[in-house]
Amino acid sequence: MKKVTLLATALAMVTGSAFAADMPVKALKAPPAPAFDPWDIAFGGALMNDYIFRGVTQSNHKPSVAAYFEPRYNVNKDLQLYIGASGESISFTNRAAAEIDIYGGIRPTFGAFAFDIGVWGYLYPGGTCYYGAANAFNGGLTDSAGRPLSAECLANAVPNANTLKKDVSFVEVYGKVNYTINDSFTVGATEFYSPNFLNSGAWGNYASITGKYTAPSTIFGSSGVGMYVSGEFGRQWFGTTDSFYGTAVFPNGIHYADYNTWNVGIGFTYKVFTLDLRYSDTDLSKGNCSVFTGAFNASVGTSPITGTNPGGNSSNWCGAAGIAKLSFDLTAMTNLK
Structure with a gap:
């Protein structure tokens, strides 16, 4: 009888296990995926010993500060829309208070290709007209529309008789592309065009090629310091200015000299900070400059x-020129969560 009982118990256990294997198992519910937030904001600032723009100092080879603010909208992982504003301290002949930039565009990505297409406005408020060239060389004393120059223009002159308009604000359209070869190497190209560069009446076209090498993240061990080497070679072309910049030989306007510019530098990154050390130069003569x-x-x-x-x-x-630039860059989605 005892053997029968043990056998029955064993059969019940086996049968129960088989039934349990056949029973449907309730799957555990996966945690909800984090909601996609398309909005982001980038912002930052910089301190540099010289503000160089396409090989030309904008700060008379003196220190300059800069800051920017850029709201972004990510349509998806491959398309970003953005607008932005930035400001830089400058030192121009017309004594403009600062450079204020307003810009916007789109950044589509196709595989290893990253594009950036947009419009950039350069504003220089607070300027004063300086028309020294007219006093010495150009007897026309009229602006680009043929109107007599204001008393302000005629009253202001620098000792070397150089000339600059009160307002040199202008707009450019631009396109950029970067191609990521691998985790270390990126190459790119840029194109900027303005129908009225520096409000001079002359069109301006700038094109360049760029390259960047990013060192492996382990190069400085676990310190969190990163390093890169980058460079650019570009060329700036110009049309002919209006008569404001005319001379006795060219009373209707002058043709600024086209020029090449290049820069190369090394940078170090740590968290949101970047220290960039760079050499910049052009082939413009001092006279054409x-x-x-x-x-x-x-x-x-x-x-x-x-x-x-x-x-x-x-x-x-x-x-x-040698440029040392210390900057910080943050985004709300990455750094402020």
Whole structure:
């Protein structure tokens, strides 16, 4: 009897296990996926010993500060819309208070290709007209529309007779593309076009190629410090200015000299901070640099006298420069959560 009982118990256990295996198992509910938030904001600032734009100092080779604010909307992982505003301290002949930039565009991505297409407005408020060239060389004394120059223009002149309009604000359309070769190497190209560069009446076109090498994250061990090396080679082309910048030889306007510019540098990153050390230069002569920039501190009579440079002025605003820039960059989605 005892054996029968044990056998029955064993059979019940086996049968029960078989039934249990056949019973449907209730799946555990997966945690809900985090909601996709398309909005983001990027912002940051920088301190640099020299503000260089396409090889030309905007701060008279003096320190400059900058800041930016950029709301973004991510349509999906491959398409971003953005608008932004930034500001930089400058030192122009017309004594403009600052450079204020307003911009916006789209950033589509296709595999290893990342594009950036948009419009950029450069505003220079608070300027004063300086028309030294008219006093010395151009007897027209009219603006680009043929109207007599204001008393303000005629009253202001720098000793070297260089010239700059009160308002040099302008707009560019641009396109950029970067191709990521691998985790370390990226190459790219840029194109900027303005129908009225620096409000001079001359069109401007800038194109460049870029390259960047990002070192492996382990190069400095577990310190969190990153490193990169990058460079750019570009060329700036110009049309002919309006008569405001005319000379005795070219009373209807002058043609700024086209030029090449290049820079190369090394950068170090740590969390949201970047220290960028860079060398920049152009092939503009000191005389052509003075004509283009209207530098208030250009020396007189030290460059060859030409139809566009009647005073033989020279400026170092377009020459070799070393740039040290410390910046920070944050985004709300990444850094402020």
